[in-house]
Amino acid sequence: MSPGESNELVPGLVSVVIPVHNRAELMREAVGSVVAQTYRPVEILLVDDGSTDGTAEACDELANRMPDLVRVHHRSNGGPGAARETGRLAARGEFLQYLDSDDLLLPRKLEIQVRALRSSPGAGVAYGFTQFRKGDGVLVEGPWKGSGVERRTMFPSFLTERWWDTPTPLYRRSVTDAAGPWLPLWQEEDWEYDCRIAALGTSLVQVKEFVAEVRDHGEDRLSRGEPLDARRCQARAVAHEAVYGHARRAGMGPEDPEMQRYARELFLLARQCGAASLPEESRRLFALAREASGPERAKGLDFRAYRMAASVLGWALVGGLACRADGLRRGAAEPVA
Numbered sequence: 001m002s003p004g005e006s007n008e009l010v011p012g013l014v015s016v017v018i019p020v021h022n023r024a025e026l027m028r029e030a031v032g033s034v035v036a037q038t039y040r041p042v043e044i045l046l047v048d049d050g051s052t053d054g055t056a057e058a059c060d061e062l063a064n065r066m067p068d069l070v071r072v073h074h075r076s077n078g079g080p081g082a083a084r085e086t087g088r089l090a091a092r093g094e095f096l097q098y099l100d101s102d103d104l105l106l107p108r109k110l111e112i113q114v115r116a117l118r119s120s121p122g123a124g125v126a127y128g129f130t131q132f133r134k135g136d137g138v139l140v141e142g143p144w145k146g147s148g149v150e151r152r153t154m155f156p157s158f159l160t161e162r163w164w165d166t167p168t169p170l171y172r173r174s175v176t177d178a179a180g181p182w183l184p185l186w187q188e189e190d191w192e193y194d195c196r197i198a199a200l201g202t203s204l205v206q207v208k209e210f211v212a213e214v215r216d217h218g219e220d221r222l223s224r225g226e227p228l229d230a231r232r233c234q235a236r237a238v239a240h241e242a243v244y245g246h247a248r249r250a251g252m253g254p255e256d257p258e259m260q261r262y263a264r265e266l267f268l269l270a271r272q273c274g275a276a277s278l279p280e281e282s283r284r285l286f287a288l289a290r291e292a293s294g295p296e297r298a299k300g301l302d303f304r305a306y307r308m309a310a311s312v313l314g315w316a317l318v319g320g321l322a323c324r325a326d327g328l329r330r331g332a333a334e335p336v337a
Helices: 023-037 055-065 081-089 109-119 173-179 189-199 230-247 258-276 281-292 299-313 315-333
Strands: 012-022 042-051 068-076 093-098 123-132 170-172 204-215
Touching: 012 023, 012 109, 012 258, 023 042, 023 055, 023 204, 042 055, 042 081, 055 068, 068 081, 068 299, 081 093, 081 189, 093 109, 093 173, 109 123, 109 170, 109 204, 170 173, 173 189, 189 230, 230 258, 230 281, 258 315, 281 299, 281 315
Parallel strands: 012 042, 012 093, 042 068, 123 204
Antiparallel strands: 093 170, 123 170
16 A cells, blocks of 8 residues: 555554664564564554665565564655654554664553553553663663653643653554654654644553663664764754644743743754754744743843854854853863763
8 A cells, every 4th residue: 555545444453663774683573572462453564764784675574474464665765754654654553553673562562552542532642661771781770761650641741851762652543643744854753743742632541561662772873973963953953843833832832841941952952053054943943942932031141142143153153152162061060080
């Protein structure tokens, strides 16, 4: 079935979307964690995102071995957002599960989260505890990030902290349909997507069990990289602008402490975009930072001085100078070994 073609919803079915790029062995383990689920029915949608190392063949081998369970979509390399969108469009399930190719679902995840959603008809997303395994194999004790805290909505907290990881939530198909397509981003696409779902006023239900494992490892990860890389900053700028819009649609404003913190994040990213030679992104983010801060805070000396410097020196140069100053301040605050 081609992307964009309507899929008839299959009641009770969980569609598990796994994008993968050059990561065959970890992908096999991720698929194995879905096969081991105590819940049925499930379908696994493997999206090979332009792999060049044999991962595409590994995907096809799994589909040939488990044709009733696994379907494969091959696409040119476009990043995780575009790959997840390919899977979303092909999904037939009443419920949708996203799983990164280096993470795992714990065996009872789908069973207990489907049950939670069926028991809470007003909830659009079920989540549970995330466990984190370090690169040396040691499992961190307790729920990872803020997944152990019970919350009924994603906003306002999601504006400043994505407190679950991609495999943690299980979504109703109706929610993902209402949220619309993933943005074709390489960074922060998952945070933007969840904030879009939050802006719908989506209610949550928590299961008080560990449901997924996020793993650190030595292979390449898009989350690693240089903060001032232009491609990385550009994607983050798009995501941050979209997230701000989602929060505003949800009724958040400068009076919320989360929005004040987000305004500082926007200002920081504006400086980084300038240093990455992205003056237009820097200018837009700076304007959003002032708007998010509120009319009184926007008159602050730091904003006024930065705007004046940018008008004289340019957004790129002043961003580079500011980032170097930020680094010096951080270094001065660190104890000498």
